[in-house]
Amino acid sequence: MNIQGENKTQNRILSLLPLWIVIGIFMIGPLLVMAVVSLMESNVYGGVHFKFSLSGYRQILFDTNLFDEIEFNPAYLIIIARSFMLALAATFLSLLIGFPAAYFISRQSDRVKNILIFLVTIPFWTNLLIRTFAWIIILGKGGVIESSFNFFGLLDEESSLNLMYTNSAILIGLVYSYLPLMVLPIYASMEKMDLRLLEAATDLYSNRIELIRKIILPLSMPGIIGGSILVFVPCLGAFIAPDLLGGGKKLLLGSLIQFQFSYARNWPFGAAMAMFLLALVILVLIFNARLNRKHREYANQK
Amino acid sequence: MMEKKVNAIDVRNVTKIYTSGNTQTKALKSANLTIYDNEFFTLLGPSGCGKTTLLRLIAGFEDITEGSINLFNQEIVNLPPNKRPVNTVFQQYSLFPHLNVYENVAFGLRRLKKDASLVESRTFEVLELVQMKEYANRKPNQLSGGQQQRVALARALAPEPKVLLLDEPLSALDLKLRQAMRFELKTLQRETGITFVFVTHDQEEALTMSDRIAVINEGEIQQIGEPEQIYESPSNKFVANFIGEANLLSGVCKTPGENGVCELDTGHELNLFVPPHIKQNDKVTIFIRPERIKIEKSSKDKSQLSISEFTYLGNAATIQLKSNNQLINVNLPIEDLKIFKKDDYVDIHFPKESAQVID
Numbered sequence: 001m002n003i004q005g006e007n008k009t010q011n012r013i014l015s016l017l018p019l020w021i022v023i024g025i026f027m028i029g030p031l032l033v034m035a036v037v038s039l040m041e042s043n044v045y046g047g048v049h050f051k052f053s054l055s056g057y058r059q060i061l062f063d064t065n066l067f068d069e070i071e072f073n074p075a076y077l078i079i080i081a082r083s084f085m086l087a088l089a090a091t092f093l094s095l096l097i098g099f100p101a102a103y104f105i106s107r108q109s110d111r112v113k114n115i116l117i118f119l120v121t122i123p124f125w126t127n128l129l130i131r132t133f134a135w136i137i138i139l140g141k142g143g144v145i146e147s148s149f150n151f152f153g154l155l156d157e158e159s160s161l162n163l164m165y166t167n168s169a170i171l172i173g174l175v176y177s178y179l180p181l182m183v184l185p186i187y188a189s190m191e192k193m194d195l196r197l198l199e200a201a202t203d204l205y206s207n208r209i210e211l212i213r214k215i216i217l218p219l220s221m222p223g224i225i226g227g228s229i230l231v232f233v234p235c236l237g238a239f240i241a242p243d244l245l246g247g248g249k250k251l252l253l254g255s256l257i258q259f260q261f262s263y264a265r266n267w268p269f270g271a272a273m274a275m276f277l278l279a280l281v282i283l284v285l286i287f288n289a290r291l292n293r294k295h296r297e298y299a300n301q302k
Numbered sequence: 303m304m305e306k307k308v309n310a311i312d313v314r315n316v317t318k319i320y321t322s323g324n325t326q327t328k329a330l331k332s333a334n335l336t337i338y339d340n341e342f343f344t345l346l347g348p349s350g351c352g353k354t355t356l357l358r359l360i361a362g363f364e365d366i367t368e369g370s371i372n373l374f375n376q377e378i379v380n381l382p383p384n385k386r387p388v389n390t391v392f393q394q395y396s397l398f399p400h401l402n403v404y405e406n407v408a409f410g411l412r413r414l415k416k417d418a419s420l421v422e423s424r425t426f427e428v429l430e431l432v433q434m435k436e437y438a439n440r441k442p443n444q445l446s447g448g449q450q451q452r453v454a455l456a457r458a459l460a461p462e463p464k465v466l467l468l469d470e471p472l473s474a475l476d477l478k479l480r481q482a483m484r485f486e487l488k489t490l491q492r493e494t495g496i497t498f499v500f501v502t503h504d505q506e507e508a509l510t511m512s513d514r515i516a517v518i519n520e521g522e523i524q525q526i527g528e529p530e531q532i533y534e535s536p537s538n539k540f541v542a543n544f545i546g547e548a549n550l551l552s553g554v555c556k557t558p559g560e561n562g563v564c565e566l567d568t569g570h571e572l573n574l575f576v577p578p579h580i581k582q583n584d585k586v587t588i589f590i591r592p593e594r595i596k597i598e599k600s601s602k603d604k605s606q607l608s609i610s611e612f613t614y615l616g617n618a619a620t621i622q623l624k625s626n627n628q629l630i631n632v633n634l635p636i637e638d639l640k641i642f643k644k645d646d647y648v649d650i651h652f653p654k655e656s657a658q659v660i661d
Binding site for chain 2: 194196197199200201202203204205206207210214215218219
């Protein structure tokens with residue numbers, strides 16, 4: 001009995017070993033490296049001096065001025081706030097487009113459903129960088145939008161709509177990149193929904209709007225929360241859309257971190273920023289778990 | 303005693319055709335029926351007979367192909383479900399999983415924009431009626447099947463519908479609960495005075511609860527009548543077979559007319575009413591319930607009927623008589639159990655009015 005029990009425990013540890021190795025090498029390892037780097041001194045030629053220092057973290061909020069005094073520097077806080085706002089806006093916009101899209105797809109026949117879901121996933125087949133470049137062609141000077149404005153005489157040849165290198169351009173890029181991640185989870189929860197509940201609600205005098213507000217929206221909440229997390233988290237750290245469509249004029253968290261490692265050669269600061277971003281994401285996930293607990297009761301019922 | 307009956311629902315020439323691809327399925331074929339106010343009306347039939355389709359047409363979940371449905375003399379065919387003053391109790395209850403019992407029941411009242419105080423009092427009133435008041439704060443998945451059933455009833459009753467539609471509401475419950483709920487439903491109907499339209503495939507359920515029954519098969523209404531009428535004088539073979547046990551014996555008409563005589567293939571002559579369209583020497587089918595047949599001992603030279611099966615049921619027995627390839631089922635009362643045994647030769651007789659020539 002006892003031996004058997006021990007064997008079982010041993011077996012379980014052994015069988016989980018590959019998983020731990022994978023998680024260790026690909027997840028915990030790099031994170032540890034980041035954490036260690038964030039606590040070192042920077043080396044202007046790249047890499048780090050192996051000497052403990054909190055300067056990476058300090059730099060997030062404080063700067064050393066000409067007189068070697070430490071003073072508060074809100075520049076990075078502004079970048080963080082801007083990234084946060086942009087990610088939030090992108091998530092909200094994705095939800096605004098993704099929810100009706102998912103609802104529309106879920107109401108189609110099985111055949112049409114499969115085709116539409118397939119179409120939603122098609123963008124993943126091409127590299128994000130290339131797809132974002134496509135937006136430059138669409139939004140840019142003399143691009144698709146401007147030339148069609150020209151064509152209809154709404155814009156003369158010399159002037160430009162100045163669509164590129166704005167927050168809106170970044171927002172468009174972000175929403176475009178991550179919209180499928182919003183549509184799919186919402187679709188999944190709508191697909192699971194018992195259509196007879198909609199009949200019941202209509203039978204009980206609900207009009208179309210009340211049907212959506214009182215039944216469909218609350219019942220697809222797990223999908224909405226899941227999709228929002230999936231969009232919000234990568235948006236917070238995104239750097240492709242901000243760099244290409246924002247022109248790097250307005251730094252965002254992702255670009256800032258990338259910049260520290262590539263050009264600025266301030267690895268500790270980049271790593272500290274990355275850790276900060278991670279903390280932010282974990283906070284969001286905890287918030288999400290809280291929200292989800294409320295919805296789990298009835299999500300489990302199916 | 304006789305009060306003037308008010309028509310609650312008039313179904314006139316209602317046809318429903320489902321089209322999927324190139325195939326068309328006729329779910330209802332020109333159905334006609336009238337359901338009176340304050341009536342417990344049952345649509346009875348085997349699965350796929352069109353009874354649920356008719357209910358869904360009344361509720362408004364399906365578009366009608368042809369015909370009209372009137373609710374208290376008002377055409378409702380063009381109204382969407384949320385504009386029809388009828389409510390439905392669904393087969394799987396379909397309670398809103400994200401709302402608690404109270405909110406489920408209050409749902410309809412809230413959509414009708416009733417006063418907050420009225421919503422509260424009416425919600426508790428119906429919860430009281432179905433004895434679920436103490437569960438008001440529970441979520442549906444914290445309730446047993448029977449409790450969910452009661453909440454579903456309360457939810458449908460709360461907005462005081464003119465007609466309550468019930469789609470096999472008892473089929474998901476276990477036997478004991480199902481039997482108890484029959485009485486509760488019947489009582490509820492009487493207390494509320496709301497017209498109930500009840501769909502079931504269970505003939506026992508239909509017989510015990512209904513004021514009137516419509517038997518439906520293959521999209522056609524076979525017979526409409528009170529339970530006794532349907533049981534005692536079914537209008538055709540389908541109804542006779544579907545409701546209760548029936549013997550359908552073949553024979554030949556000897557003398558037509560009111561005091562007619564028919565001879566069974568077993569050689570027995572029966573006195574019974576022969577409908578006018580049947581002439582002498584026509585082949586006929588004669589319907590008789592097993593419990594109506596009385597048997598007595600006979601001998602081989604007098605009778606060709608012998609007991610071929612004897613099934614003991616505790617409080618009674620069913621026996622099967624055999625003769626010339628014809629089988630007759632008979633219910634034997636408890637006091638006769640000891641008298642007969644297998645392979646005995648017997649003679650049968652029954653009251654004239656209990657046998658009937660059937661189409």
